[in-house]
Amino acid sequence: MAEIVAAIGVPHTPGFPELVARLGPNCEVARLFAEVERHLAAVQPDVLVIFDSDHLSTFFYNNLPTFCIGAADQTAGPNDHTKMPHYNIGVNSALAKKIRGYGIGAGFDLSLSEEFEIDHSIMVPLHFVTPRMNIPIVPIFINGLSPPLPAARRCFDLGEVVRRAIESWPGNMRVAILASGSFSLEIGGPRISHGKRSGVPDPGWASSVLKRLEKAEVNELLNEATNDRLLKAGNIGGELLNWIAMLGVIGRHRPRFIEPQIDHGHAYAVWRWD
Amino acid sequence: MAEIVAAIGVPHTPGFPELVARLGPNCEVARLFAEVERHLAAVQPDVLVIFDSDHLSTFFYNNLPTFCIGAADQTAGPNDHTKMPHYNIGVNSALAKKIRGYGIGAGFDLSLSEEFEIDHSIMVPLHFVTPRMNIPIVPIFINGLSPPLPAARRCFDLGEVVRRAIESWPGNMRVAILASGSFSLEIGGPRISHGKRSGVPDPGWASSVLKRLEKAEVNELLNEATNDRLLKAGNIGGELLNWIAMLGVIGRHRPRFIEPQIDHGHAYAVWRWD
Amino acid sequence: MMTIYAVNKVCYRILREPAFRSDLAVDPIAALSSEPLSEIERDLLITGEVGRLYELGAHPFLLSHLSRFGLFGLTDLVYSERIRAVGSGTENHTGGLPS
Amino acid sequence: MMTIYAVNKVCYRILREPAFRSDLAVDPIAALSSEPLSEIERDLLITGEVGRLYELGAHPFLLSHLSRFGLFGLTDLVYSERIRAVGSGTENHTGGLPS
Ligand SMILES: [Fe+3]
Ligand SMILES: [Fe+3]
Numbered sequence: 001m002a003e004i005v006a007a008i009g010v011p012h013t014p015g016f017p018e019l020v021a022r023l024g025p026n027c028e029v030a031r032l033f034a035e036v037e038r039h040l041a042a043v044q045p046d047v048l049v050i051f052d053s054d055h056l057s058t059f060f061y062n063n064l065p066t067f068c069i070g071a072a073d074q075t076a077g078p079n080d081h082t083k084m085p086h087y088n089i090g091v092n093s094a095l096a097k098k099i100r101g102y103g104i105g106a107g108f109d110l111s112l113s114e115e116f117e118i119d120h121s122i123m124v125p126l127h128f129v130t131p132r133m134n135i136p137i138v139p140i141f142i143n144g145l146s147p148p149l150p151a152a153r154r155c156f157d158l159g160e161v162v163r164r165a166i167e168s169w170p171g172n173m174r175v176a177i178l179a180s181g182s183f184s185l186e187i188g189g190p191r192i193s194h195g196k197r198s199g200v201p202d203p204g205w206a207s208s209v210l211k212r213l214e215k216a217e218v219n220e221l222l223n224e225a226t227n228d229r230l231l232k233a234g235n236i237g238g239e240l241l242n243w244i245a246m247l248g249v250i251g252r253h254r255p256r257f258i259e260p261q262i263d264h265g266h267a268y269a270v271w272r273w274d
Numbered sequence: 275m276a277e278i279v280a281a282i283g284v285p286h287t288p289g290f291p292e293l294v295a296r297l298g299p300n301c302e303v304a305r306l307f308a309e310v311e312r313h314l315a316a317v318q319p320d321v322l323v324i325f326d327s328d329h330l331s332t333f334f335y336n337n338l339p340t341f342c343i344g345a346a347d348q349t350a351g352p353n354d355h356t357k358m359p360h361y362n363i364g365v366n367s368a369l370a371k372k373i374r375g376y377g378i379g380a381g382f383d384l385s386l387s388e389e390f391e392i393d394h395s396i397m398v399p400l401h402f403v404t405p406r407m408n409i410p411i412v413p414i415f416i417n418g419l420s421p422p423l424p425a426a427r428r429c430f431d432l433g434e435v436v437r438r439a440i441e442s443w444p445g446n447m448r449v450a451i452l453a454s455g456s457f458s459l460e461i462g463g464p465r466i467s468h469g470k471r472s473g474v475p476d477p478g479w480a481s482s483v484l485k486r487l488e489k490a491e492v493n494e495l496l497n498e499a500t501n502d503r504l505l506k507a508g509n510i511g512g513e514l515l516n517w518i519a520m521l522g523v524i525g526r527h528r529p530r531f532i533e534p535q536i537d538h539g540h541a542y543a544v545w546r547w548d
Numbered sequence: 549m550m551t552i553y554a555v556n557k558v559c560y561r562i563l564r565e566p567a568f569r570s571d572l573a574v575d576p577i578a579a580l581s582s583e584p585l586s587e588i589e590r591d592l593l594i595t596g597e598v599g600r601l602y603e604l605g606a607h608p609f610l611l612s613h614l615s616r617f618g619l620f621g622l623t624d625l626v627y628s629e630r631i632r633a634v635g636s637g638t639e640n641h642t643g644g645l646p647s
Numbered sequence: 648m649m650t651i652y653a654v655n656k657v658c659y660r661i662l663r664e665p666a667f668r669s670d671l672a673v674d675p676i677a678a679l680s681s682e683p684l685s686e687i688e689r690d691l692l693i694t695g696e697v698g699r700l701y702e703l704g705a706h707p708f709l710l711s712h713l714s715r716f717g718l719f720g721l722t723d724l725v726y727s728e729r730i731r732a733v734g735s736g737t738e739n740h741t742g743g744l745p746s
Contacts, residue, residue: 189707
């Protein structure tokens with residue numbers, strides 16, 4: 001049976017690969033990602049199940065899924081002109097289809113993608129936490145950018161079903177979970193900073209989310225994280241749903257490591273129980 | 275408030291437009307569709323909400339939805355080389371988005387399509403029941419062809435949510451429901467007839483479904499219509515899910531008109547309560 | 549690893565892309581050369597072995613486009629004979645393997 | 648009826664299609680002529696009126712591609728001034744109108 005060995009939550013700021021290339025391994029971003037990478041390497045995962053919100057790079061309004069599982073045998077990215085290396089990465093399509101079938105049986109109306117590329121929101125995290133691109137992924141896309149968003153509770157429940165699907169996998173497999181996204185972020189909307197393309201409208205919300213995560217106050221977070229609240233934290237605030245789905249997989253645990261960058265509206269975290 | 279004024283269920287055999295053009299208005303298919311058309315005209319619908327399964331014509335495995343609502347302002351079809359006239363048809367995108375938003379709020383993970391064409395499975399019914407193409411539609415796509423299919427109960431529940439969404443529409447609007455599909459049909463698989471591209475592997479199931487519909491034995495039908503049972507009736511047997519979703523909208527009513535073509539594995543039916 | 553996705557996609561493109569369809573009619577090997585098919589998949593397509601493609605998981609509705617458009621030497625008669633020779637029963641075609 | 652879909656699609660194509668992007672840089676009016684934009688939408692794009700496009704429902708992340716690629720005379724500075732002039736609050740951009 002497959003085992004869930006760890007979970008991590010990280011941001012995916014598109015400028016970070018370039019920033020770290022310029023500033024070197026001692027800058028804050030490099031150190032935070034290195035800490036997460038160290039934990040992830042320690043648990044030796046065979047596969048990385050990723051909760052992510054596409055940024056209207058891969059999916060568009062001609063067929064925009066609420067939930068979609070990527071089940072190709074491989075994918076590549078970034079497909080959105082992010083300044084970073086271009087990578088190919090394997091996908092565990094068998095596990096992906098297993099999760100999708102299990103989810104549909106449990107009443108989750110998951111789309112399926114057997115051919116897709118991915119944008120910075122997956123590629124930036126992988127660039128830092130599995131830089132050799134040697135761990136196959138299963139991307140689970142959650143609509144976090146185009147309201148109406150799925151409810152926080154729905155995403156948490158999806159995570160629970162993903163856990164049960166993984167645990168029903170017949171073979172031995174060490175599975176780590178990755179949640180990608182910010183807590184407070186505005187891109188291209190009225191609350192961006194002057195002269196920039198982004199802004200952090202609600203660092204207070206990011207701090208509050210951080211505390212909930214630190215204390216494993218999952219129910220409180222689910223109650224607070226309404227669609228309205230998420231969008232008040234920025235038009236990208238729905239990315240928190242990826243973290244919430246990840247919590248659904250792992251249940252109520254305090255993180256072993258968690259460190260915010262509140263001025264960025266995001267955080268880095270690791271959950272382990274070994 | 276919008277009112278649901280009738281529901282109809284029909285097949286969409288791609289050869290029917292040509293057949294009726296050749297045989298004229300007195301052939302069985304023409305008479306059956308004419309009866310449905312008469313009922314539909316009598317209730318004067320403003321909009322037609324359609325439960326349909328795309329035949330891998332519009333959607334493909336690069337992004338295959340389980341449930342998807344079409345919310346363009348218009349669409350066109352057929353897009354699958356069916357021998358019939360090509361039509362443009364209006365879509366009530368406001369109602370479509372209302373239903374989608376309501377559905378997502380109720381925990382249904384609906385995809386959204388704002389640009390799409392449609393295949394024979396919608397165009398054949400419209401060709402016969404609204405031949406002037408003057409009634410805008412809201413297509414709700416249910417994956418009925420690519421296992422794993424959504425559960426029958428899930429589709430029924432979707433129908434119930436669609437009803438509540440329609441009833442919450444602020445303006446006056448007369449809404450009719452259309453379910454498109456067969457009960458037993460195999461296309462391209464091992465159980466097709468010799469020398470043909472299709473077959474009806476399970477007319478007994480079609481008869482049994484017909485009786486359930488006649489008697490409004492909805493729960494019994496939901497219990498019987500497992501994924502396995504539907505696929506035993508043919509690789510297209512999942513189209514029954516469209517009828518089941520339609521039953522979710524209208525609830526437990528006996529049809530005012532129902533007539534099978536058991537050798538085709540399908541039926542024509544009308545529900546009215548005026 | 550091999551999925552059957554590339555075969556399904558060829559069938560889908562046959563339906564949706566008239567130019568691809570006519571290229572296939574003229575020179576199937578050349579028209580398929582750009583597709584990421586495995587060698588087995590390509591050979592089975594070229595020889596119209598729809599029964600084997602079905603067994604490998606190709607969707608039968610998509611496969612039926614091959615005889616509908618008369619490609620790879622398939623008529624409705626030949627198609628039906630080959631597909632009917634497959635033991636029916638399991639329905640594990642398509643992208644969505646039952647769990 | 649007008650949806651904002653065509654505007655969103657232009658922004659999406661700007662991200663995904665380098666040829667479209669460079670056509671727009673050279674002759675925006677010609678490059679947009681094939682798109683099913685309303686006259687208002689087209690004029691707002693050509694003049695880089697991202698605030699108005701946002702108010703009409705275009706997705707802000709998609710709109711941000713316009714200044715990212717320096718189209719329609721938009722720099723990050725001009726873009727931010729125009730979008731920040733919009734009263735924030737309502738978030739009814741995008742395809743999915745809240746019910
Ligand atoms: Fe993001
Ligand atoms: Fe059909």
